[in-house]
Amino acid sequence: MRVRTALVGTTALILSAALAAPAVAATGTRSTGGHAGTRTAIDAAVAAGVPGVTATARDTHGTWSATAGVGDTGTGTPRSAADRYRVGSITKTFVSTVLLQLEAEGRLSLDDKVDRWLPGVVRGHGHDGRGITVRQLLNHTSGIYDYTSDAGFARDHFARDGFFEHRYDTLTPHDLLAVALRHEPDFAPGASWNYSNTNYVVAGMVIEKVTGHSYATEIRRRVLRPLHLTATSLPGTEVTVPRPGSRAYSKLAETDTGPTYDVTTLNPSMASSAGEMISNSADLDRFYSALLGGKLLPPRQLKEMKTTVKIDGVPNVRYGLGLMDTKLTCGVHVWGHTGGIHGSVSAAATTPDGRHSLAFNFNGDWTGDTGAVIEGEFC
Template sequence: MGATALLVSAALAAPAVAAADGPGGARHTATRKAIEAAVAAGVPGATVTARDAHGTWSATAGTGDLRTGAPRSTADRYRVASITKSFVATVLLQLEAEGRLSLDDTVDRWLPGVVHGHGHDGRHITLRQLLNHTSGIYNYLADAGFQRAYFTEDGFSKHRYDTVTPGDLVAIAMRHKPDFAAGTSWNYSNTNYVLAGMVIEKATGHPYAAEISRRIVRPLHLTATSLPGTKVTLPRPSSRAYSKFKNPHGPTYDVTTLNPSIGSSAGEMISDSADLDRFYGALLGGKLLPPEQLKEMKTTVDTGIAPNVRYGLGLMETTLTCGVHVWGHTGGIHGSSSEAAATEDGRHSVAVNFNGDWSGETAPVLDGEFC
């Protein structure tokens, strides 16, 4: 990996530590136990924040830096990966509410000729199908060459600071056949949201990141949220991020610095747990979208990945083990695994992050908080 990617031995891992602040910790005992269990199972560290009618509560467990033993912080910034999709979908729905586009517009209307080749045809795919992953467009992340370049030790070492454009990512997808004819099935494809970001730029004349900042980040005062573009570092405060590159028994690599352009509008954002709580609380609480658009966003389709998970427009509906329905999104990128969710009225929310990408389930955290 080279000097810029510290190889951390398991022997350097510090013992788990936990801290909390905010009122009502006793009400969140199960949530705390869930993050401590994740650390016991091998996650380096976890940070979680919940908001409800009683206030805000935060806790950490485990280690933020395996070299120094420093703990995680409740204020940690981290890469939220696919949680970015909820922000992108919100902007597109705002544009629909303003009459600037329709979700029933074809992709080709906004991006003529971009979705073309090997059976892909943007003339027969709608913006709605991009947002709910029923487009059939191939997921560039599944490309074997992309996997070798970014998800193996050697490839990541060589390419972690490369800049790729949205057009580059779409072009990778167009080298493959579609997964299915548009509207006939469901498959999660990051290419859908790269295209959605391109549509936002075409419709507004501004980069999608600028529109998210103007329409969501600044109005909600999300002070820990940023769209880094090609900036490779995490803002402080933050912990280190670790990966085993799909080998749970292999060495642990520090992957904190990377060029997030590989995620583009499908997954480049950085945030913290408090900001994610505020965002989903505002979204579900009707502060970002008119009722008609929020209803569209919450109109879900079957995913086939789990009987308790359905997908709307950049929004996942999850039925927890106790029967409670929550809305939010998961996110995974090198060294970071996250989930944020809120109740249907937005009044109760939780966001959690693990700074390792090889182990740990976020679902028990949601069960602990809402059940």
């Protein structure tokens, strides 16, 4: 999921020095590799106004972690390398992985029409699941309207007054889909590309229909347990973030000025299978390393996941199936995803062989440059 201030891509947010949080020096452990560029970018994010940053990189030299800034602006408590945080749209890679595993097992095809699994569910104002494939859900070429772009939904869940009134509401996937279906599609299926959280809400519903279990159950069974991702969870309607963790901060406005609010607790059902997950940097490194290293998908399915489509206006990023291919300024390609949800901006990036990974989190959603951190690590 993305909040209205978070962008899909490698440079996530507008720059600002709106919040001056006291910085804590970055601290590294257990690696002989160089991470000076990453340290510099992390410190720059805090100087630009991000309250705090936590990051972990994993490569052939070992594991390196760094923190800067604070996890709590009231107490000055620093961020921890072990912090758990809301990962937003990084959830999409997990959902896509499950669907590709189901394809490998012969239980569905990516070319199945959505209506085969959810008959009559995706219908309204020109939307028609009979013409949309599962693949088009996963690579955002379905044309289904993004429910988070609905003005009423945005007012109730992203703007200050609406958020404080509705932050603990429980919303079902059908509720979220109903918001999208009030609008016309963005385009005919396959005709273009547009990032839509609704695609992954529907994808989660397909998983449940195929398996008889929720997408959360399937992610736990197929990914979290085999990889021992003990810091990663699917909270459902649980409003808190497990410890250790930091506070999360937002302006709750489309601006980088004005008051800053603590938005740590919320009901993540508003994100559902588009962005509800919680993790930490070490777990995300392990997940993406395993995925790109071929430990979660057979070669055919991994190739499908890495088959990308163009994103208009973003020449250095292409989108696969819940996975982005980003070409950095130094020519290096990294695979991964970004994620934004109230007060939390995260990114994970991994080299094509899965041998060098980085994951990190900003606990403020209105400032900072995620792209600079990724460039710092891989270039």
